[in-house]
Amino acid sequence: MSETTSFQVRDGILDGARQVPSPNYNQRPEHTEIQLLVVHNISLPPSQFGGGYIEQFFQNQLDWSQHPYFQSIEGMQVSAHLLILRSGEVLQFVNFKDRAWHAGRSSYLGQKECNDYSIGIELEGSDDLPFDEAQYQALAAVTACLQQAYPKIQQHLAGHSDIAPGRKTDPGPFFDWPKFRAELHHFKNK
Ligand SMILES: [Zn+2]
Numbered sequence: 001m002s003e004t005t006s007f008q009v010r011d012g013i014l015d016g017a018r019q020v021p022s023p024n025y026n027q028r029p030e031h032t033e034i035q036l037l038v039v040h041n042i043s044l045p046p047s048q049f050g051g052g053y054i055e056q057f058f059q060n061q062l063d064w065s066q067h068p069y070f071q072s073i074e075g076m077q078v079s080a081h082l083l084i085l086r087s088g089e090v091l092q093f094v095n096f097k098d099r100a101w102h103a104g105r106s107s108y109l110g111q112k113e114c115n116d117y118s119i120g121i122e123l124e125g126s127d128d129l130p131f132d133e134a135q136y137q138a139l140a141a142v143t144a145c146l147q148q149a150y151p152k153i154q155q156h157l158a159g160h161s162d163i164a165p166g167r168k169t170d171p172g173p174f175f176d177w178p179k180f181r182a183e184l185h186h187f188k189n190k
Pocket of ligand 1: 040041168170
């Protein structure tokens with residue numbers, strides 16, 4: 001088993017993650033506590049991995065002419081706090097104290113605008129391919145760390161499809177929630 005990076009949250013920054021600042025964020029509403037973790041998948045072009053296009057997209061630096069699909073997302077300004085690549089490498093785009101733009105129109109337990117009070121984690125992946133073992137390991141390690149820093153999210157893990165049903169399908173049928181929860185349990189009891 002390869003050694004897993006150890007993570008730590010300091011001042012909204014995840015030590016152990018590569019910092020790739022995105023301009024796509026704003027302030028959370030005043031006195032808003034982080035209460036929810038939202039899991040997504042993304043790949044650019046869809047179902048193709050590598051290439052660095054997601055990073056470019058979240059940084060508003062994607063060259064829309066490079067692929068026909070990119071034209072369908074041209075000009076969109078989005079972000080997530082974290083992205084976990086196929087290798088398990090973790091990238092941070094937005095400070096946890098700030099509001100990333102990942103959820104869109106959404107609602108969780110009757111509370112709208114999930115971006116206001118959630119942390120968004122993208123897995124490099126798609127709705128029609130399995131995720132990599134390294135991604136589950138990294139996601140579990142990061143989640144355990146975030147739950148320590150932001151205790152309210154301990155009971156509140158959701159997929160994008162849970163908070164925007166009918167509109168979003170990610171993280172999709174290949175995301176194995178029981179496996180994720182088992183790995184998370186393992187990390188928390190280390
Ligand atoms: Zn999503």
